[in-house]
Amino acid sequence: MPTRNTHTYDVIVIGAGPVGENVADRTTAAGLSTVLVESELAGGECSYWACEPSKALLRPVLLRADAAHVPGLAAAVAKPLDVDAVLAHRDRLSADWKDDGQIEWIKSAGIDFLRGHGRLAGEREVSVSTPDGDTVRLRARHAVAVCTGSAAALPPLPGMAELRPWTSREATSAQRPPHRLVVVGGGVVGVEMATAWQALGSRVTLLAREGTLLPKLEPFAGELVTERLREAGADVRFDVSVVAARRVGNGAGEIRVTLSDGEVLTADEILFATGRTPRSQDIGLDTVGLRPGDWLATDDSLTVTAVPGDWLYAVGDVNRRALFTHQGKYQARVAGAVIAARARGERLETGRWAPHSSTADIEAVPGVVFTDxxxxxxxxxxxxxxxxxxxxxxxxxxxxxxxxxxxxxxxxxxxxxxxxxxxxxxxxxxxxxxxxxxxxxxxxxxxxxxxxxxxxxxxxxxxxxxxxxxxxxxxxxxxxx
Structure with a gap:
């Protein structure tokens, strides 16, 4: 595999989602040469498989629910949603899963962009495997920021490859509603996708391992969501889990789902919304003394605490401080300020209200569940x-x-x-x-x-x-x- 010469930048950012883009924007604005490395689409999970497409699916659903209760509008919205129009709207807001617009913005901001899989290769070193088979070596004068985010966590059930289950990515990008959809997980992704696809014509069965939906929130939140989902026609079940699932017909047909209470459900698709895992398995953590696949612990400056030298940063989901896009972008602003200050040799201004301390991702983390x-x-x-x-x-x-x-x-x-x-x-x-x-x-x-x-x-x-x-x-x- 050919290797190009090493390119040196002040800052290397691995991951060009909203978090990585904001880190790069801040460091570039501070006069530091910065390169963004991305293996998939610039714009990241939020733009193509999470925030944007999920809310595009849910917005018509929630507007229709409001209108159905308003005098003078109820009759106008009595018909089913125009599924093709909703999905076309989702596609537009997801830029049809093309990142041309994001690349244009990155270049206009003065940030270099390199498409390929970035891996740490030692202190301040990054190796990038490009789509054309080359390997590009990068070196950072000041900082490397890992902004690789998180991915859906799948349960350890046998036969998952043959099952081909939905994760949050498939649930937000599907091109047609499945006739029967089993949703496993009563958290935010589970209840939002159950809300969306039930309204778009699927017959949804939502399985929650605990005795309530949204178990981390106040109990009345889950109770109200349960009530409305059931009124909409969804089958919501509690204290139950999946012990086996398989596709029949040589892996091309319907899905048989065996539950912990012994019942067997039949579905066309199954969505596992059972948590998140860090995207850190194959990013070279072992070359800097860390274990691949781990969350990256940081201090309030977003500096990785287990790596000496104050050069490695973990920003966004990958540090597990607060798994929200808006919190990751907040962290990115802090990390950008920290990297710039250290590059200038300034003493960090730390503390609760200081620009170099990320505290709002711990003390007051806001979130919205876009259900009815x-x-x-x-x-x-x-x-x-x-x-x-x-x-x-x-x-x-x-x-x-x-x-x-x-x-x-x-x-x-x-x-x-x-x-x-x-x-x-x-x-x-x-x-x-x-x-x-x-x-x-x-x-x-x-x-x-x-x-x-x-x-x-x-x-x-x-x-x-x-x-x-x-x-x-x-x-x-x-x-x-």
Missing amino acids: PEIAFVGLTAREAERTGRDVEVVDYDIGRLAGAVQYRPGYRGRARILINRDRQVVVGATFAGPGVAELLYSATVAITGEVPVERLWHAVPAFPTISEVWLRLLETRRDS
């Missing part, structure tokens, strides 16, 4: 507070009692909860469940991150009639309790 109803959450849950010994006051409110909620959707069903630290009198957790609640999330994140005193929140006046008035009602409920 939507679930928005940030900070602690009541269960987490109890487990960690935090003294909190739990305040609940029925969002459906708000005038703004009734305007949004007659018969609105939803719930809000905030957790207030008794000693400091600040909000430390918030969960909202109901149609349209995603837009409440930033205000909750600001309240938690900024440690706004509860007494000061009284003076943040919500407009009437909007769902944001729930903040006022939560504070009134607390005062009157």
Whole structure:
């Protein structure tokens, strides 16, 4: 295999998803020569197989659910969704799985791009196997940032290769709805894809190993999602797992799924939404003393703690701090600032509010589950507070009692909860469940991150009639309790 001469850059970034792109953008803007290495599509998982296509599938579903409850619109949306139009819209938002636009942006930002599989090859060294069979050697003067993300984790069932199951990638890029779809996993990916494909015409069976959907969130979130999925026609089952699955007809036909309770289901496709694993198996970790396939632990500067010399960074999913695109991009901004400061020989400004410390990926991580109803959450849950010994006051409110909620959707069903630290009198957790609640999330994140005193929140006046008035009602409920 021919090897080209070594090329030297200030910074090498392995992985050109949103995280890697943001690291490269920051270091380039700081005057550091930077190269992005990508083995698949520039733009990464989020652009082609996760955030963008999944929300393109879900947006028509959620809009239709809202419209079906609004007087004057119900009849207009009584027909099934136009599946071809929804999938074509998904394809457009996924750029038809071509990265020409991303490559154009990378070049316009002054970043070099190299397509190929990048592997660490020692301290500040990266070897890239290109599609044409060449090997390109890269050397970094200052930093190498690993931004390779995560991949779907599959259970250790026999015959997985012959089964050809869906992961999140196939679930967001499928070109037609399967007639019968079994979804394994009651987390975010499982409930979102069950919501989407049930509305697009599949007969969905959702299997949850635990006794609730969305088990990491407040219990009422999973209860409301379960209720709506069942109303939509999905078969939702709890406390059950898959012990075997196989395709019949020489591996080309339907799937037989054997459950832990002995029942056998028949499906056309099966989606395993059972967690994530780091994409670090084949990136040369052994050449720097790390174990291939591991998550990469970092400090708050995103520097890999097990490698000396402050040159190796792990940013985004691969460090397991917070597996969200928006959190990875936040980390990328911090990592870019750290790399630039160290390259200039500056002393890092560290601490909770410093640009060189990644803390918001630990203390106040916001997330949205785009189901019907939507679930928005940030900070602690009541269960987490109890487990960690935090003294909190739990305040609940029925969002459906708000005038703004009734305007949004007659018969609105939803719930809000905030957790207030008794000693400091600040909000430390918030969960909202109901149609349209995603837009409440930033205000909750600001309240938690900024440690706004509860007494000061009284003076943040919500407009009437909007769902944001729930903040006022939560504070009134607390005062009157």
